[in-house]
Amino acid sequence: MKLNALDRAELAERLRAGRLSLVIGPFHVRVRSELPDVCEGLSRLYGDFPLCDPDAFMDFSVEVRASGGLRRWVWPQVRFLFDGEAPFKPLPRNQAYPFFEWGLNWCVAQHAHEFLIIHAAVLEREGRALVLPGDPGAGKSTLCAALMASGWRLLSDEMALLPERADGLLPMPRPIALKNDSIERIRAFAPQLRLGRSFHDTAKGTVAHVQPTRESVAAQQQAARPALLVFPRFDPDAREAEATAIERPEALLRTVRHAFNYDLLGEEGFRRMRALIDASACHQLRYGSLEDSLQGIRRLWERTMEAEA
């Protein structure tokens, strides 16, 4: 059964009771919240995700809760709780939904050390994965949403998950978080995508989430073998997309900088990182517009597939 089989009242009831359990990629997540914003966000963005038995083992039990006391009336705030513990300071009440998304990112990045986790967008085509590690501002999420709209399968907008056995990258196709100008850019580029509400004045400016395509969620248990690794770099001065090949050792060192838990995994982390780099063609892509970047990726992908064939 999927989340969209529940009507809004049933969803709200399960959330209130802490009995909404979702399968999100390799993780089972239990969510509890009495806040209507969280209910609305989940209903708009997680409709295609399967529900699971709330009495079974859950990887993460999270809650978004309104702060009590005076905070109920004066500058109302919300807290994110992971198993009753608040890893962050409270945020203003209107950011309840993005807080859920950030909090869940934190849960995975801090605890799922069975995976080597790299801060990267991952998409799939023809059974092979494209990995886009990116600094904030590199345009990773915008590019990721545009690629998904062009028929790529979303594995993740935030995290590449590399399991111990190297049969590929594991999906965790949660909503894509867009910031500021890229929200309108994606709306214009891909009107068919469904976006959640926009949240203003967050620490990252305005944030809106893109619902993952149905195909992406349906295939969330299918790993994808890496083929192409691209470091995107948005540069307003770039006339057209400019791809530069990167030597493997350098690509490895650069990707390490984007890893969340490389240092924890020690030698095993290096082994997995190396397997990723060895299996991928590695490039840097400088671009000045969304259209250019898509074209640049398309060309690199075709070249990579030809080289392999």
Next chain:
Amino acid sequence: MSRTTPLLVRILRSPDRVSALSPGDWDLLVRQARRAGLLGRLHALLEERGLGDAVPGRPAAHLRAARIEADRVNRAACWEAGQIALVGERVGVPVLVLKGGAYALAGLRAARGRLYADLDVLVPRAALDLFEMALRADGWGATHLDAYDQRYYRRWMHEIPPLRHVRRQTNLDVHHGLLPDTVARRPDPRLLLEASRPVPGVEGLYVPAPEDLWLHSAIHLFQEGEFGHALRDLSDLDRLAREFAEQEPEFWRRLERRMVALKAERQASHALRLLDRVLGTPIPAGLLRTARAHAPAAPIDALVHWLFGRVFRPPHQSARVPGQGLAEWLLYVRSHALRMPPHLLLPHLAYKALVAPVREWREAHRERRRRIRALNAENRRA
């Protein structure tokens, strides 16, 4: 053990029971263990008992993840201790590593799966100034910059204000004693230094002798009043005692003598009886009798143990019992009362409650104004 014994405590007492857990039980166990800081230790415990295969796939992934993190912390602590020893060597000061770092350096089972944030070391008081200077030259700076805090630490505490390395961002607590100077009955740190054992392969680095390691852990737990990790700390004592008793048959006898020498009979008395009651640690009957003899007067002892019974539980919603909040608060008050006589304690608490918040607010306000001015200046330039 009563009906309200939390699942985690049951499993710590008898790890074999994991074979009979349902998926829902595993959910609860992992949550309780995570909040108690015992997830990594659970991994170690089950691994040692050959029970690794009894853990289903998803819970096993979380236990392993916690262990991976703890292994990393232990490796880092050992390396950092080596760096501190180098600093000590430069000025001829031997460095005694305490607590978690010592468990790791001594290769003890208690270190397996254990998480901690700070490295604690002890140096002879006479060498403290020299050592601190050498540390500062090596890139260690104070984190508590408030003049009151600095004065408070240096005048009354058994450690200098916490240090942080400017490049590595690691934390270091440098002690010259085991309890604040305001505690009348406190162990002589020289005894610990004299009995300490060198860490093989690292010049100038020492760890306390087994009894001292155990007693310091007990002193810390039953005197310092930080009960956020009470169950984890009690479990440390359990792990240490079991391993020492296994390795050295004389351990319990030596402990009995040493607790007198270190003036830690009271803390040891609480620790031994609670280990027996909560975790079922195998303690010789004679030693338990000694422990009872060192207990405070009966009504006080009964009250204190009633309170302790409420804090040695995982700090998770599922394990809360009535009166727990009150118990934590009373024990916090107790620790302060043990730490300082009232004529010192009351002014300190008054400062912390009344003056410090105002100062912090004023600092924050000034900082905000500075930021706004900087922003305005930037905007004007642009």
